[in-house]
Amino acid sequence: MPELINNKNTFSLIEVTKSIQKTLAERYKSSFWVQAEMSKLNHYTHSGHCYPDLVEKKDGKVIAQLRSNLWRDDYIKINRTFQSVLKEPLKDGIKILFLARISFSPAYGLALRIIDIDPSYTLGDLEKEKQETIRRLKEEGIFGMNKTLQLPLLPQRIAIVSVETSKGYADFLKVIDANEWNYKFFHLLFPALLQGEKAVESINNQLDRIKKVIKHFDVVAIIRGGGGDIGLSCYNHYQLAREIALFPIPVITGIGHATNETVTEMVSFANAITPTKMAEYLLQKFHNFSVPVQKAEDKIVDRSRRILSEEKTKFRSEIKLFRSVTQNILIKNQNNLTERVQSLSRQSRFLFRNERESLTTIKQGIGKGSGILIVSGEQAINQAMEKVFNRSLLFLKDRKVDLINIEK
Template sequence: MKDKKTTSKTLFDDSISGLASETVNQTVNELADQESLSVSDFIRQVNQTVKNRFGRGVWLHGEIQEMKTPNHVYFTLVDQDGDKKAVLSASIWQTVYASMRVTLANSGLQLADGLKVRVFGEPDLYPGNGRFSIKISKIDPRFTLGDLIAQREEIVRQLKVKGLYDANRKVETSLVPLRVGIVTSIGSAAHADVLKTFKDSQIGFTIFVHDARVQGEDAIKSVVAAIKNLDARKDLDVLMLVRGGGSKNDLMAFDSAQIATAIANCRLPVLTGIGHEIDLSVADEVANQSHKTPTACATAVIEQVREFVDATEEAWAGVATFAMRELEASSSQLTERANRISSKVLDALASASKRLAMTAQRIKHRPAEILRLEKSSLDALADRLRLLDPVNTMARGWSITRNALGGVVQDATKLKAGDKLVTTFANGSATSTVQEISTKGKPNGKK
């Protein structure tokens, strides 16, 4: 026997089951009365509705991604709004793209991933796979150019805010930049032109080339790495960033904030030679110097070295000229002094010769007088000698007395009694002994 709860549950379940069955039957009957569409009919009707609304075409703008160009052009048009992303498949028939390329080329553009475009086309829902797309027939280059300009201006503004815009222009350049680092695509025309220009200069440059991709998806990353690697070297004087010409979007990498920042942060002066003669890229603006072509960039480095060489040669020429003037002035002064000395010597010789001639003349005219005077002097001297001759003096009664030692006795006070004396006369001598000494009449002693 079932309890009360079990009975109640069974009655409830039966009621629900009956109600559900009635609802399902009613829904099935109602749906059976409604018309259904096949998938193809549904897509066809939706497509028609879209064509009724946008049958004459519509202008859309977005960024090109995943572009493919086997024959016709296929890409995804993307609209990114924060975290939200809208995607639409797009296509351009080959015949349309042929004329569109000319329009773009006239503005220096070409379709590529990352390019923001404004295009006109007809929306289409393909029945085969239900894919919604737009068939593009026109493009507005002005929109793309305006967007590129706006992006560029914002990058420049940010660089100025960060103090990077003119940082590399403040880097002092070497007086003689003979050691050159070059960032370029090895094997490119720009690479060949630069090397030829340096070689033709016949100056002893040392060149370091760092390979880099200069366009395409990896260009920014590749160029930044090359700049940093060369700037880290201690054996370089200058860094060059060069590539050949191309469309605006070929050169888009050089408008990037990353490359501009790498240039601004370089310790070396950076010279750009990006092959475009109309517009300056952001890289050109922040570089120490910018030139229109790779060849012009290399020529600028060569001219700087030549200017130094010319200035050095001019300075040496100035030194040589100054030295020559000084030598000439010194030579002139030396010649003048030599002439003065020579003149004085000649004057002195002339004066001496004149005096000698006068002396010779006097000697010539007065020999007898001179001889007479000299003879008179000699006679006087002879007379004096005769008077002073001791023999003559003794002949007149004078004598000379010497002591025992042979010394001449001149002072009586020097004698004493008993001293032996020798007296010399004109005709002989006599020996005597002192017995008594008297001075001025007074006896001094006796033996």
């Protein structure tokens, strides 16, 4: 009841709030469906209750907002349905169509008590966001740009965006590092959150880090895995999809689900259903190179062996023929040489005999001729001496006459 204070009917705050509570309870007896954006879920793990902040926006501005309550049992039921239908949990920033009752508490004020949420409405909104992202990327002409890049023949250097404790990351390393063919890879982890409202920012930050050392890598691998199909809506986000579409080296994804391909997977260079399949994809690239090389090596070895065998047989035949020919030539030359030696011996004996006879004749001739020459020589000497003597006498006679003339 009101209290009269200074001639004024005055109500206490509890009376006012209880009156409002009563009025609202009488006016809004049944539940009703409401559409709004859940800007913040405000889930408290210790109690299990949620206190979502609901807003309605127009042209980016908030035109209405209200607090709501989602009690633990209702939250568990609704969240399980969301994960089953949307493959997404309840989270911040989604549009919802929910069944609610007006709730008013004198202590906490007005709120909507959420009883149920229709996942098909949110699914439609998420699909709308996905299609909008695809439309924008195609309008900008960048939707398929990453797919046009050239993957190195042997993509050995891998920049990995993942969580160090992720099962998918562990599976990837197990396959890639312990491969039975002993292919060698270099990989470096760039840790990031892979689901939730902070995933887009976290992944993009790591992609920016990779850009700074891009020359050290051949490919980027985004490895989620281990989370089933839950929490994939961030991979339809425009900013993340755009970053991957424009990335300067190929980006391959192993997000780890089998249905409902995300935009990130659509724009990436290649997509694998699981991290294990991604590792096998990279190993296959090595196979594509090594298997033909191995086959070529085997073919070369086989061909070389056959050529060597053929040439060895041919060589042996040539050696055999060579030996036969050389033996015939040697025998023939030996016979020719024997004949020539015999002929030379006969001719030598004939020549020696002729020369001996010639020398005997010359000797006899020299013996007869030498006596005649001696006699002729003695005569010539005597004549010369006589001539000298006579000339000497004439000379002396002339000198004597000259002396007599001088004395006169």
